[in-house]
Amino acid sequence: MGVQALIPFKPENPKTRLSCVLSPPEREQFARAMLSDVVGAVLGAGCSPRVISTAPFGFAGCPVEVIPSGLNEALNGVLSGMDGPVLVIMADLPLADAPAVRRLLETGMDVAIVPGRGGGTNAIYLSRGSSFRVDYYGASFLKHVRIARERGLSCEVVDSFRLHTDVDEEEDLVELLIHGEGSSRQFLVERGFELAIDRGRVGIKRVQAGGREHPESP
Amino acid sequence: MGVQALIPFKPENPKTRLSCVLSPPEREQFARAMLSDVVGAVLGAGCSPRVISTAPFGFAGCPVEVIPSGLNEALNGVLSGMDGPVLVIMADLPLADAPAVRRLLETGMDVAIVPGRGGGTNAIYLSRGSSFRVDYYGASFLKHVRIARERGLSCEVVDSFRLHTDVDEEEDLVELLIHGEGSSRQFLVERGFELAIDRGRVGIKRVQAGGREHPESP
Numbered sequence: 001m002g003v004q005a006l007i008p009f010k011p012e013n014p015k016t017r018l019s020c021v022l023s024p025p026e027r028e029q030f031a032r033a034m035l036s037d038v039v040g041a042v043l044g045a046g047c048s049p050r051v052i053s054t055a056p057f058g059f060a061g062c063p064v065e066v067i068p069s070g071l072n073e074a075l076n077g078v079l080s081g082m083d084g085p086v087l088v089i090m091a092d093l094p095l096a097d098a099p100a101v102r103r104l105l106e107t108g109m110d111v112a113i114v115p116g117r118g119g120g121t122n123a124i125y126l127s128r129g130s131s132f133r134v135d136y137y138g139a140s141f142l143k144h145v146r147i148a149r150e151r152g153l154s155c156e157v158v159d160s161f162r163l164h165t166d167v168d169e170e171e172d173l174v175e176l177l178i179h180g181e182g183s184s185r186q187f188l189v190e191r192g193f194e195l196a197i198d199r200g201r202v203g204i205k206r207v208q209a210g211g212r213e214h215p216e217s218p
Numbered sequence: 219m220g221v222q223a224l225i226p227f228k229p230e231n232p233k234t235r236l237s238c239v240l241s242p243p244e245r246e247q248f249a250r251a252m253l254s255d256v257v258g259a260v261l262g263a264g265c266s267p268r269v270i271s272t273a274p275f276g277f278a279g280c281p282v283e284v285i286p287s288g289l290n291e292a293l294n295g296v297l298s299g300m301d302g303p304v305l306v307i308m309a310d311l312p313l314a315d316a317p318a319v320r321r322l323l324e325t326g327m328d329v330a331i332v333p334g335r336g337g338g339t340n341a342i343y344l345s346r347g348s349s350f351r352v353d354y355y356g357a358s359f360l361k362h363v364r365i366a367r368e369r370g371l372s373c374e375v376v377d378s379f380r381l382h383t384d385v386d387e388e389e390d391l392v393e394l395l396i397h398g399e400g401s402s403r404q405f406l407v408e409r410g411f412e413l414a415i416d417r418g419r420v421g422i423k424r425v426q427a428g429g430r431e432h433p434e435s436p
Contacts, residue, residue: 115397118389118392118393118419118420119420137418138415138418139396141396159377159379159380160378160379161382162377171336174336175335178333178359178360195357197356197357200355200356201336202337202357
């Protein structure tokens with residue numbers, strides 16, 4: 001069995017900052033499509049994915065464990081019992097691919113981190129899960145680097161834009177349309193999203209099933 | 219002599235989208251500090267940097283050539299005479315480091331690209347400069363991939379957030395304060411910029427020389 005990959009997930013009312021372009025059921029479907037892409041990437045890198053969900057939901061890609069507590073509490077509870085190597089990777093990284101995940105596993109360090117945009121932590125590898133405790137929210141990247149240092153753990157930052165790009169807002173969908181290769185890009189394309197280039201700036205537009213354009217804001 | 223690294227630069231009124239946080243002379247100084255960081259990264263990777271500037275300016279880090287035409291015209295004019303390997307790298311990538319540049323040089327492909335956020339091209343390596351023509355602006359990443367395909371050139375996308383992160387707007391300064399290691403981060407710190415965490419979101423604030431805070435917008 002490869003490295004355990006914990007993927008925290010919130011199935012209900014996810015990705016609220018995409019409300020301007022996706023309806024509530026679409027946001028749920030889109031979040032699951034992104035989860036599928038992340039599961040595919042970690043499987044491709046030889047990991048054993050394990051979704052840690054705040055609530056039950058239908059998902060066939062890998063085992064799902066329901067832990068209805070907060071992100072840090074849920075993850076630290078699971079990590080405390082894990083003496084082997086663990087990857088914790090966010091579910092909203094639809095550009096994740098197996099080579100990027102492999103680079104994270106192969107640094108030889110006790111801890112390897114890929115920061116998210118704005119100081120978050122998108123993926124963190126721990127050579128021994130129980131040696132660490134996670135502290136998400138705010139500038140969690142800096143907190144995780146500090147926790148590693150305080151515990152005497154060697155730590156490397158892995159330089160990947162695929163794992164750095166978390167999808168939260170409309171402009172992030174541009175990245176997915178350009179660089180995505182999986183089911184979440186497919187989801188957007190089937191819903192009529194495409195790139196729109198306006199005065200040199202790249203954005204998105206949504207074309208109705210019948211081919212008629214409508215503005216992407218409500 | 220290593221790979222020639224062309225670095226286009228505009229010394230006058232640069233980085234206008236940072237006007238809300240930096241005065242005009244500060245924007246000029248900051249743009250030059252970012253250029254210094256990029257020059258340092260390409261030197262560290264064994265390249266020979268060569269700044270292609272729209273106008274003369276004082277810079278001691280490497281040779282500067284003044285070509286007052288548009289970006290594409292200037293670069294394609296230079297590239298057409300270059301039969302060796304060339305790197306074209308933007309001047310606003312202050313997180314650039316030697317390992318990331320080296321990965322770009324070592325793919326073994328005819329062309330290697332690091333996309334910028336929003337479909338741009340932040341760095342492009344060409345095993346033979348004259349085999350290619352650049353086409354910046356808009357979704358230049360997609361254009362460059364297509365140009366490579368049309369010319370029968372092998373092409374790889376290099377996965378680096380350090381080279382993916384171009385600094386254009388206030389929120390990009392967060393990335394520089396967190397991940398920067400060079401003179402442009404130093405510039406910001408000396409001007410009183412620091413991270414500000416407000417309700418879980420990470421931003422920046424500016425503290426006056428005397429220690430008094432003032433809002434970062436005019």
